[in-house]
Amino acid sequence: MNIAIIGAGITGLTLAHQLLEQGHAVAVFEAAPRPGGELATVDVGGEPIERFYHHLFTHDRHIIALANELGVGERLEWLEPQMGYYAQGRVYPFTSPLDLLRFGALSPWARLRLGLGTLRLQRTRDYRQFEDQTAAALMPRYVGREAFDAIFADMLHAKFADRWPSVSMAWMWARLMARARTRTPDKRRERLGYFRGSFRVIVDALASSVTSRGAELHLGAPVQTIGIGEPNAPALRVRGQPVQADAVVATVGLPIIRRLLPASRRAFTDTLAATAYVGACVGLLHIREQLSGYYWTNIGDRRLPFAGLIEHTNLVEPERYGGARLLYISNYLPPEHEFFHLDDETLIDRFVDPIAHVFPKFRRDHIVHGWISRDPVAQPVIEAGYQRRKPPYASPIPGFYICNTSQIYPEDRGTNYNVRIAKQCAAQLQADEPALTSTA
Numbered sequence: 001m002n003i004a005i006i007g008a009g010i011t012g013l014t015l016a017h018q019l020l021e022q023g024h025a026v027a028v029f030e031a032a033p034r035p036g037g038e039l040a041t042v043d044v045g046g047e048p049i050e051r052f053y054h055h056l057f058t059h060d061r062h063i064i065a066l067a068n069e070l071g072v073g074e075r076l077e078w079l080e081p082q083m084g085y086y087a088q089g090r091v092y093p094f095t096s097p098l099d100l101l102r103f104g105a106l107s108p109w110a111r112l113r114l115g116l117g118t119l120r121l122q123r124t125r126d127y128r129q130f131e132d133q134t135a136a137a138l139m140p141r142y143v144g145r146e147a148f149d150a151i152f153a154d155m156l157h158a159k160f161a162d163r164w165p166s167v168s169m170a171w172m173w174a175r176l177m178a179r180a181r182t183r184t185p186d187k188r189r190e191r192l193g194y195f196r197g198s199f200r201v202i203v204d205a206l207a208s209s210v211t212s213r214g215a216e217l218h219l220g221a222p223v224q225t226i227g228i229g230e231p232n233a234p235a236l237r238v239r240g241q242p243v244q245a246d247a248v249v250a251t252v253g254l255p256i257i258r259r260l261l262p263a264s265r266r267a268f269t270d271t272l273a274a275t276a277y278v279g280a281c282v283g284l285l286h287i288r289e290q291l292s293g294y295y296w297t298n299i300g301d302r303r304l305p306f307a308g309l310i311e312h313t314n315l316v317e318p319e320r321y322g323g324a325r326l327l328y329i330s331n332y333l334p335p336e337h338e339f340f341h342l343d344d345e346t347l348i349d350r351f352v353d354p355i356a357h358v359f360p361k362f363r364r365d366h367i368v369h370g371w372i373s374r375d376p377v378a379q380p381v382i383e384a385g386y387q388r389r390k391p392p393y394a395s396p397i398p399g400f401y402i403c404n405t406s407q408i409y410p411e412d413r414g415t416n417y418n419v420r421i422a423k424q425c426a427a428q429l430q431a432d433e434p435a436l437t438s439t440a
């Protein structure tokens with residue numbers, strides 16, 4: 001078959017990799033000048049670093065297997081960073097179970113309930129009982145109201161902004177399980193994976209693997225319309241030119257798919273609108289000085305204009321970046337939030353005083369350079385009952401498939417699961433081949 005893929009992020013590239021393996025002809029169309037999508041990088045001191053912070057968990061077996069298959073598995077390093085939690089005007093250590101028991105922002109009774117409730121949840125294997133309930137309703141029953149309000153409500157807000165009250169308990173459960181499973185054998189620290197040379201290593205390996213096997217990778221080639229299945233229409237229109245294919249797979253977010261499909265598909269695109277998205281607006285600062293010993297500091301204070309401060313150079317050594325210290329400022333926000341429109345300098349200025357609130361030694365003149373990165377369709381909101389709303393790979397439009405992060409469930413979306421869905425979607429296309437080629 002001739003298969004056209006929209007988007008050359010990790011999903012589109014892995015799908016291309018898999019479809020070539022199955023003997024198909026593949027063309028990938030990517031709007032940006034480089035492949036990688038949310039794994040895009042900038043260079044600091046001659047070393048690439050992701051615009052959006054990234055790491056892996058020890059059980060991320062799909063992407064680890066793919067890295068090994070592509071010959072870059074040995075570039076993956078396992079590191080054991082320290083975590084912090086900012087609440088009530090100070091940063092608490094938040095790495096080990098012992099830190100939790102000493103967490104001064106909660107009463108001793110609340111800490112005990114939190115510890116017992118988390119253990120109970122981690123022992124639960126079947127998440128189906130949680131699928132129709134919200135984390136906001138169910139979590140307090142496990143961990144207690146005090147711990148829920150002080151930690152989990154902020155954590156949900158950090159990820160889903162104002163949509164957090166509707167988030168599924170199944171998502172919350174999967175997230176807790178993921179963090180519990182990625183610990184050192186003594187459980188005292190998390191083990192996180194990072195590629196020497198950044199996630200660009202796997203993006204580049206995929207891109208060269210697919211192009212060397214004959215796939216077309218069109219960069220700077222935004223798809224303008226999806227016409228497949230429409231009478232007399234080309235499968236796609238790219239740079240004003242028609243593109244024919246037996247099947248089209250869109251790896252872009254659902255709001256983009258809705259814009260690319262014709263008005264005649266309204267009945268279908270309306271069903272996609274039921275899934276809301278929040279955007280990511282992330283700052284990356286090259287700073288002169290280390291601010292703390294923590295890799296990740298959760299911010300438990302919604303008055304501050306960010307949900308996390310991530311000192312990347314406390315995960316990997318600054319020498320890789322010519323001695324630069326690197327700090328991410330993390331935010332998930334509704335796509336209409338002003339941070340998606342403000343110019344970068346103004347936004348960086350807005351962050352300076354609040355960062356100094358958390359790390360008092362920080363000053364504006366510590367910033368050597370800053371990058372602001374925005375993706376308005378970064379995170380689908382996984383609401384209670386999402387298992388019934390999750391789009392299937394094969395859409396009702398003949399020949400049109402969806403393979404994107406909205407199909408990652410119940411796990412928190414991440415590159416490991418992008419690899420999983422790409423493999424599943426390739427298998428679905430293979431199974432559908434007789435029908436797809438008979439109508440072409």
Ligand SMILES: Cc1cc2nc3c(=O)[nH]c(=O)nc-3n(C[C@H](O)[C@H](O)[C@H](O)COP(=O)(O)OP(=O)(O)OC[C@H]3O[C@@H](n4cnc5c(N)ncnc54)[C@H](O)[C@@H]3O)c2cc1C
Binds near residue numbers: 008053054
């Ligand atoms: C802030 C943040 C932190 C994250 N942290 C982690 C982490 O620690 N670990 C982890 O595993 N994952 C993490 N992720 C998630 C991970 O980055 C994503 O799950 C993954 O990169 C998504 O890949 P994708 O290919 O599905 O989508 P994308 O990377 O979004 O790729 C879609 C591509 O489609 C292109 N496109 C858009 N419109 C068009 C069009 N009209 N025509 C052609 N091309 C188009 C885009 O330019 C883009 O390249 C994080 C994400 C964010 C935002």
